[in-house]
Amino acid sequence: METEQKAPETVETKSAAEEIAAEAPKSSAEITGKKFSNYNFKSDLGRQVASGEIKDIDEIISKNLKVLEPQIIDALLPNLQIDFLFIGQSKGKLGGGKRRIIRNTQKVTAKAKRQHFSAMAVVGDCDGHIGIGKGSALESVTAKEKAVKKAKLSLIKIKRGCGSWECACGAHHSIPFKVNGKSGSVIVTLMPAPKGIGFCVADDIKTILRLAGIKDVWSRVEGQTSTRINLGYATFEALKKLASYRLLSSERKSLGIVG
Numbered sequence: 001m002e003t004e005q006k007a008p009e010t011v012e013t014k015s016a017a018e019e020i021a022a023e024a025p026k027s028s029a030e031i032t033g034k035k036f037s038n039y040n041f042k043s044d045l046g047r048q049v050a051s052g053e054i055k056d057i058d059e060i061i062s063k064n065l066k067v068l069e070p071q072i073i074d075a076l077l078p079n080l081q082i083d084f085l086f087i088g089q090s091k092g093k094l095g096g097g098k099r100r101i102i103r104n105t106q107k108v109t110a111k112a113k114r115q116h117f118s119a120m121a122v123v124g125d126c127d128g129h130i131g132i133g134k135g136s137a138l139e140s141v142t143a144k145e146k147a148v149k150k151a152k153l154s155l156i157k158i159k160r161g162c163g164s165w166e167c168a169c170g171a172h173h174s175i176p177f178k179v180n181g182k183s184g185s186v187i188v189t190l191m192p193a194p195k196g197i198g199f200c201v202a203d204d205i206k207t208i209l210r211l212a213g214i215k216d217v218w219s220r221v222e223g224q225t226s227t228r229i230n231l232g233y234a235t236f237e238a239l240k241k242l243a244s245y246r247l248l249s250s251e252r253k254s255l256g257i258v259g
């Protein structure tokens with residue numbers, strides 16, 4: 001008989017103290033994707049993954065198959081890393097204005113004041129696969145879980161390369177060409193940079209690029225950048241253009257493109 005053992009949800013339930021610890025930039029990067037085991041898939045695609053018929057995430061992406069269960073991503077990319085963008089800000093005299101990964105909004109109704117929490121997760125394997133998602137809930141842990149789930153379901157595969165004319169090394173440490181993305185008033189432009197430059201970008205963009213597996217990039221940000229949610233989405237929109245662009249094989253060679 002088969003056991004109905006569900007894989008635990010992607011983010012562990014944490015005590016308040018642990019959660020605060022997890023908000024430190026260093027430790028939040030260390031949260032890795034849950035190991036997938038004995039999950040009972042409900043979708044056809046999930047069953048194909050469980051049976052070993054589909055072994056490669058790129059097969060799913062290239063065929064444009066709809067992923068309904070985040071556990072499919074866990075199964076195919078066991079080394080997926082999770083991080084959160086700093087979309088919130090703490091209030092109060094002590095430590096007020098400090099960036100937090102949880103965004104806290106209050107809704108005042110006639111009956112009560114209700115707290116609402118949002119989080120924005122980034123998932124990636126540092127090797128070309130990247131996803132982003134925002135979750136909102138009445139509890140911060142649930143908001144984080146929802147964000148991670150959405151990020152996994154939004155996973156794309158990007159093209160990397162070396163489009164820097166100063167470098168032209170033919171490796172895939174940067175991006176092959178200039179791209180931009182827009183969300184709300186924010187426009188993020190990413191440009192190829194030579195090897196060793198690193199990221200000349202805002203911290204939240206850095207998180208996304210690192211998990212996507214891009215090492216060197218120049219960027220320009222326009223608009224209301226204090227809206228971190230738009231900054232995250234605009235960066236992802238720019239990366240999506242690296243996913244969808246069709247290339248000639250000669251371009252692939254000269255720009256050292258993988259993906």
Ligand SMILES: [Zn+2]
Pocket residue numbers: 162163164167168169170171173194195
């Ligand atoms: Zn290069």
